[in-house]
Amino acid sequence: MVSHRDVIAKNRDAWNASADHHRRSAAWGQLIDAVAHKDFSCLDSTLTEQLEQVGVTGKAVIQLGCNNGREALSLFALGALEVVGVDQSSEFLKQAHELAEISPYSPDFIEADIHELPASLNDRFDVALITIGVLNWMPNLALFFSHVARTLKPGGTLVIYETHPFLEMLDPEASDPWRISTSYFLTEPLVETGAIVYEGKAEPNGLQSYWHLHPLSDVLMSITGAGLSLRAFDEYPHSNREEVYDVYEQGAAQIPMCYTLVAEKR
Numbered sequence: 439m440v441s442h443r444d445v446i447a448k449n450r451d452a453w454n455a456s457a458d459h460h461r462r463s464a465a466w467g468q469l470i471d472a473v474a475h476k477d478f479s480c481l482d483s484t485l486t487e488q489l490e491q492v493g494v495t496g497k498a499v500i501q502l503g504c505n506n507g508r509e510a511l512s513l514f515a516l517g518a519l520e521v522v523g524v525d526q527s528s529e530f531l532k533q534a535h536e537l538a539e540i541s542p543y544s545p546d547f548i549e550a551d552i553h554e555l556p557a558s559l560n561d562r563f564d565v566a567l568i569t570i571g572v573l574n575w576m577p578n579l580a581l582f583f584s585h586v587a588r589t590l591k592p593g594g595t596l597v598i599y600e601t602h603p604f605l606e607m608l609d610p611e612a613s614d615p616w617r618i619s620t621s622y623f624l625t626e627p628l629v630e631t632g633a634i635v636y637e638g639k640a641e642p643n644g645l646q647s648y649w650h651l652h653p654l655s656d657v658l659m660s661i662t663g664a665g666l667s668l669r670a671f672d673e674y675p676h677s678n679r680e681e682v683y684d685v686y687e688q689g690a691a692q693i694p695m696c697y698t699l700v701a702e703k704r
């Protein structure tokens with residue numbers, strides 16, 4: 439079995455090796471143009487409404503797992519005063535710095551493993567944000583959330599907008615995408631090979647990355663175990679993942695595809 443430390447290092451290498459693929463995408467070209475505008479936001483209506491309810495105007499916000507910084511930059515359009523993005527991929531943070539150069543705003547970006555955040559981030563933020571496609575890369579949710587919680591001031595708020603773990607049981611590209619093919623309770627991570635891409639097929643690159651299936655109960659218990667109190671939790675039948683998952687929006691029965699969660703530091 440691979441140790442947590444190795445999993446984190448291998449995931450970092452796999453994300454770094456995928457950065458160039460993302461830079462060559464049409465989405466990157468569109469971002470370069472879009473981030474120059476003061477009101478740039480790539481956040482969808484669900485997350486925008488959630489952040490408006492929590493209130494980020496005039497606040498210090500940290501995004502954990504910020505990737506190329508596009509969502510961190512979007513927080514300024516909602517009125518955030520200070521934004522810090524954290525990610526362990528130096529290659530994606532280079533892209534984040536490039537976008538920030540074009541943007542009228544000045545976020546900070548910090549390269550760190552979220553299981554081991556620097557103490558300089560402790561007790562500094564009003565809002566901590568985690569979005570789509572972050573939690574499954576984390577081998578140790580309890581440790582992860584203990585570090586996330588430390589970044590918040592007392593009374594500060596954690597906002598999560600993630601993909602629903604129910605989806606991990608299904609394969610949208612299978613001949614029957616509705617057939618349950620993976621156990622909800624799988625404890626071993628799924629080992630992916632090749633570049634990490636949002637659309638299309640991964641290019642083989644000899645690297646492995648580790649995707650962990652965390653049941654909702656583990657997510658909730660890790661959050662409360664980190665000293666955060668649950669304030670709101672909602673599940674939605676729309677997809678916030680790769681396009682292939684849209685097939686589940688069109689079924690006769692609706693399934694939970696994503697969720698928002700709000701928790702407060704006591």
Ligand SMILES: C[S@@+](CC[C@H](N)C(=O)[O-])C[C@H]1O[C@@H](n2cnc3c(N)ncnc32)[C@H](O)[C@@H]1O
Binds near residue numbers: 506508527
């Ligand atoms: C799917 S991306 C997040 C994308 C973001 N929601 C967006 O739309 O731009 C997941 C990010 O988590 C980062 N990541 C994975 N494991 C990490 C860790 N242990 N510490 C810090 N960042 C990590 C990866 O480098 C990657 O940039």
